[in-house]
Amino acid sequence: MIDKNSGNKKIEELQEQYSKTKYNKATNKYLGILRAKIAKIRREMESQGRKAGTGYAVRKTGNATVVLVGFPNAGKSSLLGVLTGVQSKVADYAFTTLEVIPGMLEYEGANIQVLDLPGLIQGAHVGRGGSLKIISVVRIADLILFVIDINRPQELYQLIEELEMLNIRINQKRPAVRLEKSFAGGVNIEGNGHRIPAKEIILSVLNEFKIFNGEIIFYSDTTDQQFVDFVADNCVYVRGAVALNKIDTVDQRRVDSARKEIESRTGLRVIPISAKMTENIEVLKGTVFSGLDLIRIYLKPKDGEADMKNPLVLESGATIIDVVRKINTKLLKSIRYAYVSGPSSKFPNQRVGEDHKVRDGDIVTVVFDF
Ligand SMILES: Nc1nc2c(ncn2[C@@H]2O[C@H](COP(=O)(O)OP(=O)(O)O)[C@@H](O)[C@H]2O)c(=O)[nH]1
Ligand SMILES: [Mg+2]
Structure with a gap:
């Protein structure tokens, strides 16, 4: 058993060590171990959280579920209203949305559930801002729609990082790795010519999870973090897209450059919109629909x-x-x-x-x- 406070404190400490450690050949193994330790504690906390029933009681309905994720004031409530007709409280100050507010978007014969999530704030991954509750909602999402104020594009990168910390991987493929445990003989690594973590990292990560014997087979290029994700088996892989909101407040050149910058940095599809002026909303609906693969x-x-x-x-x-x-x-x-x-x-x-x-x-x- 690990209680929430000591777990959070431990993660915070490990994360601090991690960010203080410069990446190089000599520290590589150490960083791998830190990652594995963080993943392990988080997994333990999450499974306890689930048992304790932490999380919002949101039922998945409709053909698919889209979760709106963004900082306070980015325009999530406004967008929920425009997409679904549900009027959650819109206010000019932060932290308006404290609960999950559901709406239903009917588009081309599909019923798409849209959830307005309480603003993720920095530090959510260490428990502030109700991280377990947020994870519980994001886990059921078929698509995360980031709602970003075009005047504060850096918030997107913070959110993606925040979700990474919560073991939520956006637009990433699940690593193709297989582990066959055995009782003796040590660890055998089959790389199949792919780019894989160094042997000492593989061994130390497995060691951290008390796996000492077996065969580990890679079917694709795999980074150190992906390998930790695989062994810890606690990641959620979700599709993502960006609604770049409030384009009515800037000129077209700003819109174009912000969009290009975000797309090249994240690989996410960006749809510039104005929730207030209901600009480009049909395009957004179409993109959401096609992103859901319905x-x-x-x-x-x-x-x-x-x-x-x-x-x-x-x-x-x-x-x-x-x-x-x-x-x-x-x-x-x-x-x-x-x-x-x-x-x-x-x-x-x-x-x-x-x-x-x-x-x-x-x-x-x-x-x-x-
Ligand atoms: N100019 C402009 N303001 C917007 C737009 N969308 C939302 N707002 C305003 O931004 C503020 C925050 O919106 P809200 O929907 O409550 O954001 P939330 O905190 O993310 O739910 C409100 O004053 C909205 O009227 C938009 O597209 N353009
Ligand atoms: Mg709101």
Whole structure:
């Protein structure tokens, strides 16, 4: 057991040591160990937090969930209002939003849940500002939409760093590593020609997690931090995008340069908007929708017209089976085949089996065995 205060204090100390240590060949191993120690304490605290029921009671509803993340006063509440019609309190001072406020954005047949999150503030990762609560919400997000005041772009970098500290990785791939533990024989490393951490770092990180025997196999380039993430197994990988707000307060040149700078520094998609003047909001909705990788399927009865008004919304990668599951699970056993017209078909009314992968915009007729 580790109590919250001593855990936070320990993390703070380790983080201080970490930032004081200059990176070089000699300190590399030491830094790896520090990272592993921090990850370990945090994992322990988080699992205790979950047991204690820390976190907001937010239920995931709709086809996908978008969480608005930004500093106080960036325009989150205003944007929630513009996107969903929900009026959370908008005020000219910081810390207005103390609870999570949900809204629903209906876009092109999809119901997208939008959550306005209490402003992340610096230091949240060490417990101030209710970090466990914030993590609990961000964990259920399919997309994090950073709401950034164009006059304070540096806040974005602080937020990303803050989320990194909370073990939330934005727009990153989960490292492709495999560990097969064994009872004897030491640690065997298989790099497969990829760029991987130095052997001494791998060993000391594993050591920190009390793993002394086994085979570790890398299937992709892996940084030291990614390796720690893999062993600690406590990271969340979430997609992200940036709503660059309040563009009505600056000229177009500022908008262009801020956008370019952010995109090149973070790789995140940036959509300049004004929540106040409802400028570029449709573009934002479109970007959010496409960022969620949702697909719309239009059902067509065998001898009738397709219902183009009420698509079924599914996650990308869905098959005919998933389409039927959405209609009625009782029908699953009776699928015979389906006819598909649209992006996933080679020609109109192509006959396909139940494992056929559908795509956004397909028109589907399912034929059943009765
Ligand atoms: N000029 C301008 N002001 C905005 C815009 N969006 C929000 N604001 C103002 O910024 C302040 C903070 O907005 P709010 O939505 O409460 O931010 P939150 O703290 O992130 O929820 C309010 O006075 C809003 O009216 C915008 O696009 N342009
Ligand atoms: Mg607010």
